[in-house]
Amino acid sequence: MLADKGFGGLTLRAVAAAMNGSTGMLMHYFPTKRALIAHALDLLEVRTAERPRRARPAEGLPSVRAVLLDILPLTPDDTARNRIWVSSWDLALADEGLAHEQAGRYARLRGVVRPHFEAAGQLGQLGDADADSEQLAAAAVAFTHGLVVQALFDPGRFPGDVQTAMLDDFLASLGRSPLPLPDARTPD
């Protein structure tokens, strides 16, 4: 419902109807609509974290790939989830508290990605061995979410295999050596 109408069309009555309750019930649990929304976003993050995800393969870049593939809108479920997140940014940008929570969610997401980049660096999977893993995580999250937005607006242009190929290209570019010299160590 949220994924279709967006947050602009979200009303307490619609929420109440969706859970076969009344607006009075909602206000019994949440003092204001804003509190309800904040709780809903929290819940969405928790359920996103707890949903079944693909198995983590080998350490390093393959794990980064798995994490980011779990984010991309490759299934209807993930599409709906991403639509809700993107829609929530309108409210979040206009509400300092929600914006702060969103910033925290981004920091947490980078925190999930970063260790895999650290492992990748230690395994020699990165072209630039001195790269800052936190910055790499920010870049990877940026690329992924930017791809999410484009894919949501133009799913025909960005079907699943195109998204996957673009992600693979992006990760491959991180694995390239800065200089075309044949002195780079091969990972095995």
Next chain:
Amino acid sequence: MLADKGFGGLTLRAVAAAMNGSTGMLMHYFPTKRALIAHALDLLEVRTAERPRRARPAEGLPSVRAVLLDILPLTPDDTARNRIWVSSWDLALADEGLAHEQAGRYARLRGVVRPHFEAAGQLGQLGDADADSEQLAAAAVAFTHGLVVQALFDPGRFPGDVQTAMLDDFLASLGRSPLPLPDARTPD
């Protein structure tokens, strides 16, 4: 105003007041609120295209860098512009017509970036000479807009120099040659 309150808090009365007019005047020019919003987004795109931008340096990757730097929220103006765009996605995702227009805007943006990638490829600035410039443009736009969103929510974490450095790292990774895998031929 839009940059602060978002589209959720946008009302015809507020628009009318901002231009010292009346709601009647607005409805004289636009049949519905939706038409007004669509026109406003169009106008924003036009003004974004016509605003003074930094000079295009050398052909290829440096030009890509200039185009993307013009997008990033490095100035208050660009921050406000980006806030409006991100906020508009809530409405756009819920309205098929607006979503289609947004998809067109993305396609146009990729169309601006792509020729510079083509030039970069012909100039030998790309690590992968066979890379599809349209796909590269999509990746660059994705990276940039994903960075925009993170920067909007956490400007402290992403000040201008950090954004610039991340963009440069991203472009640098595109210029790297492929890793010399065991079976890969090293170029001369």
Next chain:
DNA sequence: GGGTACGTAACGAGCGTTCGGTACGTAAGC
């Protein structure tokens, strides 16, 4: 006079929120 360009006022709908009331579980008092 008729069309264009507004302003003003109002309409009906829908919003978030408030509120009185009900049903129910439960713990204490006797």
Next chain:
DNA sequence: GCTTACGTACCGAACGCTCGTTACGTACCC
């Protein structure tokens, strides 16, 4: 064991307000 008291859960009507939109009046221009 029955009664009283009370907190919790919830309903549904209603309040006050604001919204998008409409209707109508008016000044101006050709």
